[in-house]
Amino acid sequence: MRTGFWCAGICALLINAGADAAAPTAEELAVLADHGAVTLSRDGKRIAYTGRVGDKRALKVIDLEKRTNKAILAAEEDTFRIRWCRFKSDTRILCGLVGVGDFRGKPFSLTRLIAIDADGGRFKVLVQRHSNAASQFQDDIIDWRVDDPKTVYVQLSPDGSNSPFPDVYALDVETGLKKMIQKQRYPIRDWVADAEGVVRYGGGCDDHERCEYVSRASANDPWQVLTRWQAYTKDGFTVLGFGPNGKTLLVSEMFEDRRAVYQLDLEGKAEKELVFSHPKVDVGGVLTWPAGSGRVAGFWYAAERTKREFFDAEVAAIYELIDRSLPGSANAVMGSARGDKLLLISAVKDVAPTAYYLLDIEKKSLSKLSAVMPELPTDTFGEMKPVQIKAGDGTLLPGYLTLPPGKPAEKLPMVVYPHGGPHSRDDWGFDPMVQLMVSRGYAVLQVNFRGSSGYGRAWYEAGLKKWGSVMVDDINASTRWAIEQGYADPERVCIVGWSFGGYAALMAGIREPLLYRCVGSIAGVADLKALRRQEWRFYGGAAAADAIIGSDADDLAADSPLKSADRMRAPVLLVHGTSDIPVEVDQSKRMATVTTACGVRHGARRCTKSWMGS
Secondary structure: OEOOOHHHHHHHHHHHHOOOOOOOOHHHHHHHHHOEEEEEOOOOOEEEEEEEEOOEEEEEEEEOOOOEEEEEEEOEEOOEEEEEEEEOOOOEEEEEEEEEEEEOOEEEEEEEEEEEEOOOOOOEEOOOOOOOOOOOOOOEEEEOOOOOOOEEEEEEOOOOOOOOOOEEEEEEOOOOOEEEEEOOOOOOOEEEEOOOOOEEEEEEEOOOOEEEEEEOOOOOOOOEEEEEEEOOOOOOOEEEEEOOOOOEEEEEEEEOOEEEEEEEEOOOOOOOEEEEOOOOOOEEEEEEOOOOOOOEEEEEEEOOOEEEEEOOHHHHHHHHHHHHHOOOOEEEEEEEEOOOOEEEEEEEOOOOOOEEEEEEOOOOEEEEOOOOOOOOOOOOOOOEEEEEEEOOOOOEEEEEEEOOOOOOOOOEEEEEOOOOOOOOOOOOOOOHHHHHHHHOOOEEEEEOOOOOOOOOHHHHHOOOOOHHHHHHHHHHHHHHHHHHOOOEEEEEEEEEEEOHHHHHHHHHHHHOOOOOOEEEEEOOOOOHHHHHHHHHHOOOHHHHHHHHOOOOHHHHHHOOHHHHHHHOOOOEEEEOOOOOOOOOOHHHHHHHHHHHHEEEEOOEEEEOHHHOOO
């Protein structure tokens, strides 16, 4: 959807910014979305990945010995697309598909699990229609059983049910036959197995927000309740994995306002022991070795760039070798073969798409897998530089500024690009949307406003029920900072975002109507009251909506762009997918009606009677 006023603003910006003739096209950058799901076979002889065949997405397999590259499966079938793949054995590949279903006229997400041989044979949907077919999510593998080429452990709703409290099954990836190994237990929604394949931990909340963690010492021991609590009233812990001896659980829990790693004695003989914390940011998650196994070797956290902390000296030494071999990039081991001597590595930079390499530790050789990711000219891409921005109350806001190369860093046309979520964050790395704009001559500003994740509890809670105030005001303060610092031309600043970022773009233009020349909302929220009502479709969604956006009708109306469109002066672009799940397309349709009715006249909006009551 778009309003008739958009072109006047955006076209002026495009002309003034000036695109470099050597810059990649939008189509070339869009192709990157089709590439991914890279996985290495257990014997190290094959690479599978999603890529392109003409204008179609496909699952492809590279035979490293025969030097062939063959498409074996369409990556989009009907309403499903591949979201991940992984070799289970030397030749058998499992893939998780994600699709869109329909319930009473509303879209919802669902997943399926398939298996296929590397030569394209023996394709099989592993969860058959007559069994567990009602399970909404069918690709939730909790244990890959790395020493068993035929078996994985998967969570599924019980037969004939769509219950969110799953059973756990041992699933044969050849035949699709399965055997229950853990029966559903209310209110557990997620199960964790130890290194021996014993399901020993579970956690979850019921529809009344009553939450519970349980554990057991062995398969023959009874389940014991570790703790109970009411959701949204205190912080629970997040399970990261089992400790090396199998008797402790590594969990993420608050320490001095930030997520830290603790070791929890499952037998209850000792207090939790602090393993690792960072003074400024939350611990993000674990690093396992081999990659994708249940063996925890360290942790990662995102400061200005992603960092790692290991407690396994052997794995730390391997990563040191990788970083020396691939300096300047954020490197991660995606898979291993031949006794962990052949490593599949992803290398992330800010000025180039993700590259993939094979590192042979024994031969001390490093080879780039050029076929996996298309090569692009990178001369027009800009470095993503961390910045600290002072908000109106003096709070320092972390963010990133990306400037077009070869141009003076002053009075540039700028796009302010707030992230979605809202409880997520921007990270250092390659973003095709950012570099598309940068390659056309724009500076791009991203800010991790209050309410973003990763910066501790107080930072997160500062954004609760403050969508249209604290978070948007931080974004606008960042825009003014860029102007005051001389980076941005105040006459050529636009704001664009996706989802919450789209909402923030609309509200930013409403709260400070003269700050932006144009506003773009992609799949954005326009009516918070409607969003709250729509969240009732999801299990636990109503309580989450009340906790995050609030329930006061007056506050929701005051913070809804739909109700304040008459204050908007900039031209507005609205883009929305018709099957969008988190934010229904009706949000943008109604906003389009309002912005069309409230046309710009002599620098101010005047609304027709058709807008009243929207």
